[in-house]
Amino acid sequence: MKKIALIITLLAVGWECFAQKPFPLETGDLLFQVTGRSAYTEAISSVTRGIKDLNFTHVGVAYVEDGKTYVLEAVPYGVVKSPLEKFFRDAQKSDGNPVVVVGRLKPRLRRCIPAAIGKIKTLLNKRYDFVFDPDDDDYYCSELIYVSYLKPNGKPIFKMKPMTFRDKQTGEISPLWVEHFKRYKCEIPEGVPGTNPGDMSRSKAIRIVHHYF
Template sequence: MRKTLLILATAMAAVGICRAQDAFPLETGDLLFQVNGRSAYTEAIRNVTTGIDRLEFTHVSAVCIEDGKIYVLEAIPYGVVKSPIETFFRQSLMSDGKPIVVVGRLKPRLRRCIPQAMDRIKALLGKRYDFVFDPDDDDYYCSELIQACYLKPNGKPIFRSAPMTFRDKNSGEVSPLWIEHFKRFDCKIPEGVPGTNPGDMSRSRKIRIVHRYF
């Protein structure tokens, strides 16, 4: 019985993903803000960031359409990768069978920057994930990848940096998970170091929210 329910739940989620893909015409360069499935790591991210409408985004990726197929360019723990959009949606936390994903689109005056942004991200495919959120190394976390590659014609980032915090929004304390995380990598918690996160990026005035999948 339990196995049957699992199969049904998986099938329903797959249907929700298929409907989500067909629900809105994505464009190359669109940003997908996502609440990932639950894990200790994503919960820690959710507890220190806030996006539009108080959504706790844990990930952001860029849409890339090639030969009629939709992909996302993203930095995930395996590194900087190009993933089928179906794979991206499967990582989402669901709400009533629909993925918690929001689409942000650069405002018209910045859309000319998209082709070069795509080229920059593709040139970084295979780079390692930045587990320590260091702005000066050659590894990339999700929003860092977007910031590094989405540049104005003058070469400056479209999306600004802001001091990072690893303090829980409610308690004001650094959670034990973050303490253990940075201890594992033998480095200090980069509290106050300039950086980015999906929540802040989703609230940027440089984009317009054009669709919600849920």
């Protein structure tokens, strides 16, 4: 019995090591994240839906530099380059693992990545776009990717669609959004072209190659 128990233990340890083997992220990979809960992220998740009905609230771009992986992202304090570990810490957890999914551009589009990374670098330290205005020089997370990921002809790889701030369940605009836009003294941009992490995760331009949970 002791021998059997030892074998089972060794197999379990071996499987755990295999399951926890780091995934080799590549520069340009999109990291879709279900963020830790807050009033703001709850408002986002109530109006968006990603692959497998995951309510993604954030998306960033993997960037490998000198053997270390970072995330280029637009967060409430601006467009920044964050350590990958911080990105994982900020994610909601499932059984201790970050709820993060990796999307990779399909081969025909991967030549566009160097220019996209170069564009994002020029936007570092820009302010976050709290009002989702496509015409200003501030950027929310998926907007940063939309303006940076371009085809060789200069057209965006990802598509905009009319934004909605109506709850998926009730069809009503959440009081959280009403209060949010009231704070910024602007109208709710219902129907204005925009992007969101959920729609982007379902784009035909990428394939999902990994999830961390």
